Amino acid sequence: MATLLVGTPKGQHWLTVEGAQSLREALEETEARVPTACGGVGTCGACVVRVVSGQTNPPTAAERRKLTGEERARGLRLACQLRVEDDLEIELEQPEKPTSWVSIPLEELPPWPGLRPVAGPASYGVAVDLGTTRIRVSLWDRRQGRRIASCSGPNPQEVFGADVLNRVSTAQKDPQRGLELAGLARGAILKAIGTILAQELGDSGVQPAEIGRIVVVGNTAMLALLTGTGLPALLDPAQWQRAIDISPGDPSAWQADWHLGRAEILLPAPLAGFVGSDLLAAVVGTGLLEGPAGSLLVDVGTNTELALWDGSVLHVSSVPGGPAFEGAGLRFGLPAGPGAIAHVLPCPEGEGFTCETLGGLPPRGFCGSGLVDAVALLLGAGLLKASGRFSRPAEPGGYPLDPAISQSALSAGDVDTFQRAKAAQASAMEELLELAGLGWRDIRRLCVCGAFGRSLHVGHAQAVGLLPPVEEQRIELHGHAALAGCEWALLATDANAVLAEVASRARLVNLSLIPGWEDRYMAHLRLAPIPLESCRRVSP
């Protein structure tokens, strides 16, 4: 038994730790839990802590890789690698932020026209986009066809790892953890509904009993974790191109759980193991199938999903790019939320850069759009080369975009993580175009959804080769496309049919089975604009 003293900005905690476990595990059940993106295997470096006093195991190979000698000398360790065997005093470097729900401005969602009024007592409805890192929820008055409020908040399952398969294998190995994961997601959805009902509407608002329908979309893994079904299939690649059953089983248990006795709970079927109902919803939300041939949708995330409409077939695929665009796996990175650097700008007076954060809070690290800005500006200033190497050897802590802020530093490892994520995304877009017989120049609409929200600087994304250099007016940034599509399904008479219609047009492509895809990936690793000639229309 050991005693643990944990210092956080909010004060000190005393803990008693029984048996040999990692510090991360010891903190997991407490308020002082540490962030993780890799599920605790030492690959993401997100769980940095400082040892103030006490005997510890020597740094592991993973720590020698993630922390510089200078950082280790300061007592920095990775909580997932540190075993608590003796009394220990530590300080959290990046304490997990408290759960926070924020409103989605209504102008960021489409004004859905032509609604069919719904009669009856339970005429309110809720649309839910259950994302790997964020959950988005809208409340609708289906009788008047009016959106009442929308909000978003972090997915509390994040503590189990940003890597979705990590969470799935956790749930699969340990049924107790599986129940816990499902409980977290159900609890978060309930909390979002409660937030909307209480904060947005006050006491005079809608009562839970008046909610008659809930539609949930998400990636297949999130839906499987939510319902506790389909988990073995998700870990078997032979199943990934088939439909996976994620039906909620007995809905009355959920209705009771959520105190929503009248709510019809709908989970439209995902397309396959690696393409969820969220992508189908995003296709609806962006009106992709109503657009011209050459409309490409990219839903950016840890697993980036893509859909290309060629006028008759919707070519659909996904590519694991890693969680860089969601701010994980970086030395200083966090999902788009308060305190995240979302924009980096060159100083008007010439030298240097300034960092703008979401919510105007002190910077705590980069989210995806800030990372794109930082890489593009350093490249443009000649401080970074196309190979991804810094022109001058980087400082041990990385290159600070704003020297006054240590969390604005970009390390060589961050650039590497970025390069691999952007190469995965660009090569997947290219492969999909090629398969459809199209080229980069044939893109009429490029709808960018997901992790970047609407903060992405398109010019910067083009300069580093994340997006193709097509005319900028063809590129659209959608903040909440999957939620918008889910709303449309919520309002339709038959919610499942809306997404099933999209699924019926889809043709699945598994990139890892296409020979030559890796060559494209390698070619896209350099930090340089995508050559439009690298993919041409192959048929007239």
Next chain:
Amino acid sequence: MSRAELFRTYMEAVFDTDKAAAFAVVRAALEEGMTPEQIVFELVVPATEDTMSAITKDPDANLAQHFMTAQIASEVTEWMLERFSQPPEILGRVVIGTSSGDLHSLGKRIVSGCLKSLMVDVIDLGVNVSAEQFVEAALKHDAQVIAISSMMVHTATGENGCQKVRKLLQSQGLEGQFRVIVGGAPFRFDEELYQKIGADAWAADGISAGKVITDLIRGVKP
């Protein structure tokens, strides 16, 4: 251009991961009268080794640069191999693939490229390869080494991956005939993991995999 200058400009191109520039140097070297054999053994292999060791010493190991360097080496080697005056002498043969349940093909791809430039014949079994397929292919192609890539903890340590390959080799009395090497992210973070799952060796990157595998081949080959 002198040999020294060719080497220097080729090194620069590789270090800058500039494939077009590297190809331009190779063309210049051919014009200067270097043979394809000389280009591979005096330019490509030493430049790749130098660059890889520089990258490996970096505190932040940059995989993107590692990938690009290996890709240039593999493409130039393939181009030159077509022009060799006689077929190159093959050092040995490796069957390679990703483990059951794992579709991450890039690591395997890098190792294959490095092995080719070291004159090792590579039979690529693709992704999501069952333990039975690994053993059958090693027998069929008369290989010396079975190389298994796993990028996820659950596929590296799973019972259908390397562990099962070891069991099959044991039960079929083939352990003297083949060596098993593993690679991938989980092994970089736990350097003893390869032993726990029954492999003979592991390697952290393409170049060291090349060295380890050529040693393994020499250990088995009569």
